Amino acid sequence: MTYGDDLLDRLEDIRIGILLGHFSKQRLTELAQRLRQKREKSKDPALDEILAEIELRAEVEIAKYAR
DSSP states (O other): OOHHHHHHHHHHHHHHHHHHTOOOHHHHHHHHHHHHHTOOOOSOHHHHHHHHHHHHHHHHHHHHHHO
């Protein structure tokens, strides 16, 4: 599985959890860790910016959930 496919799968799991009302802090934490561990630079600056925004959003949600 490629890095991008893995991220999309994790995002889909989180989306489904939110829709079903079973939001998992663990899944969100795993996504944020995955983004930090293996930040691949693409040749597309827009894609790099999107990945950075996803990482930031995941961190914000973790902080909100921890309250």
